[in-house]
Amino acid sequence: xxxxxxxxxxxxxxxxxxxxxxxxxxxxxxxxxxxxxxxxxxxxxxxxxxxxxxxxxxxxxxxxxxxxxxxxxxxxxxxxxxxxxxxxxxxxxxxxxxxxxxxxxxxxxxxxxxxxxxxxxxxxxxxxxxxxxxxxxxxxxxxxxxxxxxxxxxxxxxxxxxxxxxxxxxxxxxxxxxxxxxxxxxxxxxxxxxxxxxxxxxxxxxxxxxxxxxxxxxxxxxxxxxxxxxxxxxxxxxxxxxxxxxxx
Amino acid sequence: xxxxxxxxxxxxxxxxxxxxxxxxxxxxxxxxxxxxxxxxxxxxxxxxxxxxxxxxxxxxxxxxxxxxxxxxxxxxxxxxxxxxxxxxxxxxxxxxxxxxxxxxxxxxxxxxxxxxxxxxxxxxxxxxxxxxxxxxxxxxxxxxxxxxxxxxxxxxxxxxxxxxxxxxxxxxxxxxxxxxxxxxxxxxxxxxxxxxxxxxxxxxxxxxxxxxxxxxxxxxxxxxxxxxxxxxxxxxxxxxxxxxxxxxxxxxxxxxxxxxxxxxxxxxxxx
Numbered sequence: 001x002x003x004x005x006x007x008x009x010x011x012x013x014x015x016x017x018x019x020x021x022x023x024x025x026x027x028x029x030x031x032x033x034x035x036x037x038x039x040x041x042x043x044x045x046x047x048x049x050x051x052x053x054x055x056x057x058x059x060x061x062x063x064x065x066x067x068x069x070x071x072x073x074x075x076x077x078x079x080x081x082x083x084x085x086x087x088x089x090x091x092x093x094x095x096x097x098x099x100x101x102x103x104x105x106x107x108x109x110x111x112x113x114x115x116x117x118x119x120x121x122x123x124x125x126x127x128x129x130x131x132x133x134x135x136x137x138x139x140x141x142x143x144x145x146x147x148x149x150x151x152x153x154x155x156x157x158x159x160x161x162x163x164x165x166x167x168x169x170x171x172x173x174x175x176x177x178x179x180x181x182x183x184x185x186x187x188x189x190x191x192x193x194x195x196x197x198x199x200x201x202x203x204x205x206x207x208x209x210x211x212x213x214x215x216x217x218x219x220x221x222x223x224x225x226x227x228x229x230x231x232x233x234x235x236x237x238x239x240x241x242x243x244x245x246x247x248x
Numbered sequence: 249x250x251x252x253x254x255x256x257x258x259x260x261x262x263x264x265x266x267x268x269x270x271x272x273x274x275x276x277x278x279x280x281x282x283x284x285x286x287x288x289x290x291x292x293x294x295x296x297x298x299x300x301x302x303x304x305x306x307x308x309x310x311x312x313x314x315x316x317x318x319x320x321x322x323x324x325x326x327x328x329x330x331x332x333x334x335x336x337x338x339x340x341x342x343x344x345x346x347x348x349x350x351x352x353x354x355x356x357x358x359x360x361x362x363x364x365x366x367x368x369x370x371x372x373x374x375x376x377x378x379x380x381x382x383x384x385x386x387x388x389x390x391x392x393x394x395x396x397x398x399x400x401x402x403x404x405x406x407x408x409x410x411x412x413x414x415x416x417x418x419x420x421x422x423x424x425x426x427x428x429x430x431x432x433x434x435x436x437x438x439x440x441x442x443x444x445x446x447x448x449x450x451x452x453x454x455x456x457x458x459x460x461x462x463x464x465x466x467x468x469x470x471x472x473x474x475x476x477x478x479x480x481x482x483x484x485x486x487x488x489x490x491x492x493x494x495x496x497x498x499x500x501x502x503x504x505x506x507x508x509x510x511x512x513x514x515x516x517x518x519x
Contacts, residue, residue: 017517026429079359082513094359102357107285116281119274120360 006091007172007203008054008077013086015047015072046072048227049086054220056091056171059204061214061235063242064224070207073224074098074174077205092171092203095121099176100161106150110141110160113149117164131167138189139163159186166193173197176207191217211239271364278368283375297379302386305331312448319450322480328387329479330447330472332380333405337413337468338438340373344417345424345434352519362512366417374410384479396482404490405474411497412467418504422511425518445469467496 047069054060062070075081076088078096103120104113114135118128136142139159149157166173173194194217198204208214214221214235221238223231231238287293305328313323320326347365348355355362381402388395424430444458445468451459462469470493477485 027427028429030427075356080356081516096358099357103354103360105281105285107288108281112277112281112284116274116277119271119277120354120358122270123273125273125276 005056006053006089007056007058008091008205009087009089010050010052010054010073010077011087011089012049012051013047013073013076013083013088014045014049015069015076015081016084017044017046045084046227047076047083047224050222050224050227050229051086052222052229052232054203054205057201057203058220059198059206059218061218061221061239062205062207062224063209063211063214063221063239064230065246067226068224069227070224071098071176074176074205074207078174090172093122093168094172094174095165095168095170096174097162097165097176098174100158100165102161104149104157104161107148109146110149110152111145113160114164117161118167121165121168123168127168135160135163135167138167138193155183155186162190162193166197169197169200170202172203172205174205177209211243215239267361268364271361274360275364275368275371278364279372279375282368282372286376294379297376298383298386301328301332301335301380302383305383305387308448316449316453319452322391322393325387325391325393325480326476327448328384329476330445332377332384333409333472333475334442334445334447334468336373336377337409337416337471338442339376340370340413341417341420342434342438343373344369344413345420345431347417348421348425348515349428349519355519356516362515363418363508366421366508367414370410370414370417373413374406377406388479393480394482398478398482398484401478401484402475405471405478405493408474408493408497409471412471412493412500415497415500415502415504418508419500422508422515425515426511441466441468445472447472464492467493467500470496 050069050073052060062073064070072081074096075098076083077090078094078098079088079090080096080098101113101117103117105116108116114132115125115128118131119125136145139156139162141156141160144152144156149160152160175194194204198217204217206214206217218235220233221231221235222229223238223242231241283294287296290296292299305324308327308331309324312327316323344366347369348362351365354360387393420430420434444462444466446454446462451462451469454462470489473489474485474493477483477489
């Protein structure tokens with residue numbers, strides 16, 4: 001493995017959530033809580049003191065049971081959540097595929113949504129114009145360009161979302177269990193595109209429950225268990241240990 | 249020591265402005281989205297931006313004109329100049345108030361500067377206001393008010409009002425994330441505010457104490473007053489009024505930015 005610098009540096013990151021049942025969002029409750037001195041925020045640590053370093057061009061899988069903080073740590077890396085303690089440093093551009101088509105507006109047409117979504121991901125209008133044909137080609141949606149996206153099937157939306165998000169050749173691609181939507185043909189197409197991006201030097205962070213996929217796509221893996229890092233190392237070893245403990 | 253911190257502040261400020269510049273296309277598309285969706289599928293489309301305020305003005309004129317006939321000449325224009333600005337403030341801040349909550353799904357899933365949603369709402373309201381200047385011209389022509397070069401000073405007022413609304417919008421949007429009650433409180437506040445701003449009645453008709461209060465503490469009066477000077481009386485607004493308008497706009501913006509920036513990292517835990 002060649003060393004080309006660090007792409008993502010997750011340094012002793014702890015992420016704190018406020019538990020939903022204690023959520024105080026109106027004045028009446030706030031005053032009652034204040035009087036009863038219950039305002040103390042009942043904290044819940046979704047991720048506890050996790051550190052790992054992802055080198056440029058590597059592919060990392062993040063595995064673990066439901067609720068172990070996998071998506072949360074991806075959100076911290078994408079800059080959506082600010083860590084409560086610790087620091088995340090990313091050197092380069094990010095394409096977060098945490099949910100395909102987040103930010104699509106159902107009332108706008110596919111054409112308008114492509115521009116809007118591209119801008120949400122931080123691209124200029126000019127850039128989106130240049131890549132417009134390529135995006136529509138990949139999504140195979142030429143026939144529906146000018147109909148409102150609320151009439152689209154979920155597969156069509158996912159195709160469009162994936163196509164917009166990956167049109168950019170980012171330095172870091174973050175994929176969160178999104179490949180489970182869409183038909184086999186499209187899934188294959190997505191995997192091909194990810195592979196192609198990997199060859200061009202894109203770093204990949206990948207969350208999945210399928211060990212086979214992680215072992216296929218990733219070089220390294222991190223195993224999170226209830227917010228704590230259990231293991232960190234080469235994909236095959238970590239997946240093996242995970243499978244052994246979970247008895248499959 | 250002081251020099252160093254000034255340099256640091258300048259650097260942070262420069263970073264912020266650069267970041268905003270990167271997202272200018274997003275701002276543009278969000279504003280376009282608001283405007284497009286507002287009138288999509290309506291036959292008259294953007295014409296409603298002109299027609300709607302006109303129709304409302306006609307209704308209020310018919311109701312109140314006999315009441316204030318003696319004290320206000322050209323009542324329709326007097327009313328319209330006040331109503332236009334107040335409606336802009338009212339509508340844009342109300343939409344800005346829920347901007348963060350409404351875009352919660354997106355904020356949870358992609359990194360976007362959050363103030364941009366507030367910014368977009370206030371800006372699309374301003375575009376609508378500029379459209380309704382067409383209605384203002386119609387009113388001026390039909391009531392025989394005549395035009396003068398002083399009229400061209402209107403952007404001075406609109407800029408102040410825009411900055412003021414931006415500050416207020418940022419403040420309300422962040423407060424509403426933590427306390428949803430703000431929506432209902434603000435509804436009552438704007439109703440009171442409307443009656444405390446001389447929109448459809450002359451300021452002179454109020455008792456002296458109330459009048460003093462409005463003249464000195466109601467920012468909307470500063471803007472409506474300046475706008476009326478420019479359009480209705482066709483004279484330069486007094487420097488006191490302009491100064492009061494600018495200061496309240498900047499103070500509101502400072503409060504808005506300060507509270508918003510301080511709390512924006514915690515939004516995600518509450519939306």
